[in-house]
Ligand SMILES: O=C(O)C(=O)C[C@H](O)C(=O)CO
């Protein structure tokens with residue numbers, strides 16, 4: 386498991402492109418037949434990717450956690466961004482087509498990831514945070530959460546926000562999670578932009594064609610920088626950081642947060658005219 390330290394916002398203007406990417410971009414979570422993970426000290430979030438092919442992959446703990454099982458003191462939201470598959474939690478199999486979201490509560494022992502077909506493997510994205518209590522493991526099929534329509538074609542940001550794990554949906558200790566899909570022709574996500582000092586947020590971009598990229602904007606609103614992001618790459622946004630972006634082609638993304646509260650609308654908006 387890779388380790389990322391927390392950073393101070395005043396460091397951002399001193400970082401060159403490579404340092405920005407080393408600190409905030411997670412570009413190696415998905416590899417065929419492997420379970421990979423990155424730990425960030427920002428709200429002690431773990432991001433993991435599992436791509437099972439011929440055989441299932443079991444979620445293991447990692448040396449840095451010093452726990453016998455991964456879910457001993459943690460919970461997670463899991464979204465499949467690949468072919469159809471399933472996640473079996475302590476003997477109960479949850480079928481997961483692309484875009485489905487499974488919440489796994491603290492205390493789960495055996496969590497196995499499997500693909501329906503090795504030739505079109507599932508790709509499970511795991512967002513985990515420390516948990517003080519155990520909530521039931523719950524599956525939400527793609528599109529069956531709370532759907533919110535935001536933006537317009539005039540501002541190229543017409544999009545559907547699928548909220549899965551949230552205060553009015555599947556319950557959790559900390560994790561809030563969903564998937565945003567942009568309507569054809571709309572390129573901007575999360576505009577007007579925002580920060581939320583109460584929560585760290587990570588975006589995992591997916592369905593980005595190989596020749597395309599997402600330009601993800603980060604940093605303090607008056608000192609913004611950007612990251613060029615490819616398919617199945619994630620960005621860590623510390624609580625002080627903007628997180629918005631536009632694609633050179635179509636894309637979707639999984640957003641997930643953890644921290645002080647779970648109020649999705651608790652955002653500090655920043656208008657385009659205020660950005661620097
Ligand atoms: O397109 C959007 O707007 C989003 O998906 C916003 C994220 O859900 C977010 O940043 C929540 O804080």
Ligand SMILES: [Zn+2]
Pocket residue numbers: 579580581586628
């Ligand atoms: Zn946000």
